[in-house]
Amino acid sequence: MEVVKIENVTRIYKIGAIETQALRGVNLTIANGEFTALVGPSGSGKTTLLQMIGCLDQPSSGRVFVDGKDVTSLNRNQRADMRKGHIGFIFQFFALIPTLTAYENIEMPLLLNGHGANQRRERVMELLKAVDLVDRANNRPDQMSGGQQQRVAIARALATNPTLILADEPTANLDTANGEGVMEIMAQLNKETGVTFVFATHDPRVIKYARRVVTLRDGLIVSE
């Protein structure tokens, strides 16, 4: 079953009189349980494509379906609900809330989804165990290493059992060992839970983990 379906999507950014075409008519289908890498040089459009799939941005033309739902016509709050219920994000810069502990960062999507206190506690502890950070539960981001922060971000992305996790350059700010560790956890979770992972990267060490590689160049998919 397909989790993501992209039909002839374009994205044009306008800065003053200058127009930049980030996507030039992309068609892509991603099936449930895939572990897919979007690769390509900087400016190829992989981050833009991830943002379209993640309902963070809207295409200039074309349509994007997530979990069978056309997300191109959704308003701001509907897109927020879509992200909350169906999509988890992992960003290059870890993207944790600095005032919250590891526990609370993971708990946040569960709170937004209206889970009860006991349910939240069980789920957060389960995820902390999965990313091997139980002893860091009460640490804030500035008290953790980059690798630990990214593992918290993975746990947060998984918190609500989304069907799709999008990761934008998840290892770009990590050293080799931590980068490998993060990718192993992601691959393991993909295997164990069957959640679909789509990640953008140009790091060959990361690409080797992917079971499917989609290459973009100048806003177009050039190979699979």
Next chain:
Amino acid sequence: MIQTFKMAFRDLNRNRRRTFFSALAVGVGLALLMLMASVINGEMGGAIEQAINLQSGHIQVRAATYDENRNSLKWEDLVENPDQVASQIGALPPVQAATPRLFASGFLATGNDSAGVRIYGIDPASAANNPYRNGMLSGQFLTPDDSAGLLIGQPAAVRLHLKVGDDVSLSINTANGSVDEQTFTIRGIFSTGTYGFDNGTVLMPLAKAQAITQTQNHASTIFVLLKNTADTGSVMTALNLSGNLKALTFTDMNPLVVEWEAMAKSYIALFYIIILAISASVIINTLIMSVYERTREIGILSAIGMRSGRIMSLFLAESSLLAVGGVVLGWILGTAGIALFNINGFYVGNMGINGILISNTIYAKPVMADMTNLSIATFIVTLLAGLYPAIMASRMEPIAALRAEK
């Protein structure tokens, strides 16, 4: 909700110094408002109290034709058998004291100095004259049968170089339009703490005043003090006056004080707006800075599915916490300031406003309703000040917010 406030508290705690000074700005604003309201209340209340105690009483009963500005001493302009009228009024339960008084104009002269004065013929035994009795600085208070003594206010005594026991020549208008002159001895010097009254008033026993002005058994007014100011209306209704008498309330007799109070309230409302606007601008500035600093965080929250309304509520929670902090600080600073001015007051001396008796020292008199209303107003204004930054944060596109520099 709890989580929102927890996050808001931690966000504020992130930059403690800025948060403290923002709350302090709100607190100082509220403290100033509370102090100003208390001082104005003390000043206005004091002015009305002084006017009632020293000059007008709560009610005065006069002859219908009496003109206060002319100090008329013609018998037809005066109250006949004033003791009888006073005792009838004094029998009403809300009345604390009712006493006849005779007012006349005169001219006081010593060997070297002279001054125009207003003469009060008073019944020395009446409790209504306690403000004068309690203000005696030297000498003795009058006795009803003293036919050659008078009391003089301290500023006038200083100006005329008079002390207790000195003789003075007093020229005084009489009922038939002529002027009589007699020598009196200064029995005492008083101070009511109100320059405007003490500087030009001379007190003498009513009997002597009636004798020298040839007004026999007449008085300018029946001066009525009530136990409670709120009873003024009911006592006015209960007065059963004959056709040639009229009754006036303290608001009728002190129009300047009433007008001045209204004017003061308008001015203070303007000050309130200015101070609240300054507090609001500090909060707006603080929260806008906070929004810009946390642009990426707003993007993250939005990315994980936080709706615009909830992002807005996060910033409103911050402004409400700042408001609570500001109100608490405002109460601490405000009550300290009010306590200081309530105990010590501040000396204003002679403010030189004719027609209004203002005490030389003004004391802050807090009114709980004012303090509560000002606190609520400060809280609401601070909360509203957070609205613009909150809307700004809630309208950020997640993609643009995520691109922001860390």
